[in-house]
């Protein structure tokens with residue numbers, strides 16, 4: 001692909017739309033009252049997290065696989081992916097009755113590995129990061145003659161993702177700012193190209209993870225720093241370590257108006273917000289746009305559209321994120337107290353907690369911890385509370401019945 005011309009035309013995006021529209025969902029764009037209240041101007045969300053396969057990636061993959069010649073199809077396809085592209089390629093190949101081999105890093109979320117296998121692809125887990133999986137897939141391409149389906153650096157992939165841009169302009173013609181996460185940059189390139197072709201005045205803002213900010217660094221003419229070998233970002237879908245200069249020069253630098261980065265904490269909070277207020281599940285990368293809108297000064301206009309580009313997230317990660325969100329809001333509290341180790345001590349504390357409407361979720365009793373003197377015991381509670389004031393009230397009610405707070 002590196003040799004190919006990456007350039008696309010608006011016609012290529014319309015042609016992609018024709019090819020894929022019977023198999024992908026026209027995802028809805030809806031006004032978000034809660035986001036608008038928080039921002040002070042109108043915010044719309046496009047629910048691409050509800051797309052077939054749980055992310056936009058099916059669009060590009062389907063456009064690519066269905067454009068292959070019969071002899072190419074006979075060779076089978078190979079792809080490297082942290083997960084969403086994997087599912088897109090696997091399902092597209094299944095639909096076209098083409099063999100698919102997908103290399104995923106060992107760190108890929110379980111849900112993405114399982115779904116890819118469920119679409120009939122052969123999954124090879126290799127390497128700690130997307131980049132290592134990519135190298136391996138390119139070796140297998142040479143060795144076995146498979147057709148490589150690049151996750152972003154391919155005009156057919158970019159045109160497929162660009163169909164989202166057409167939909168945005170149909171669904172919200174008066175939009176003035178569109179926020180799109182960036183991994184390799186295929187998504188934002190297609191969308192920005194489509195949108196700018198229709199209305200050059202619409203601002204397109206890109207969002208990266210602060211742990212993998214390569215494209216942002218290129219954009220700001222900063223040195224591209226090396227990312228940690230194993231990144232732990234929850235935004236695994238946009239964790240591309242080496243930015244592509246060609247993507248940058250062909251698209252990002254031309255059509256993207258601004259790029260910002262967001263932290264995992266900001267993304268977690270956006271995921272929690274989406275669950276609580278919008279009743280929708282976004283994965284880390286899928287919520288990055290909203291995290292940027294809430295935490296960076298983007299100079300947005302009156303009508304902003306945020307693309308929720310994916311929803312594939314492990315349930316146990318959702319549960320951790322929601323727990324942290326509850327702790328932040330004072331609705332879940334860890335409280336450790338030290339009391340005398342006497343019969344009835346625990347009962348008297350739980351009575352106080354009950355009288356103060358603190359629901360006990362967990363209790364742990366510890367008599368051997370080093371911080372304790374003899375005849376002391378430490379009790380750790382996890383409590384359901386209603387907010388910071390409630391926590392203060394509980395602490396003050398407990399004060400006279402404990403030796404100290406740990």
Ligand SMILES: Cc1ncc(COP(=O)(O)O)c(C=O)c1O
Nearest residue numbers: 084183184185186187237285310
């Ligand atoms: C949910 C999600 N958002 C955003 C991206 C970034 O897309 P691109 O690599 O085309 O920039 C990906 C890529 O896999 C993704 O899965």
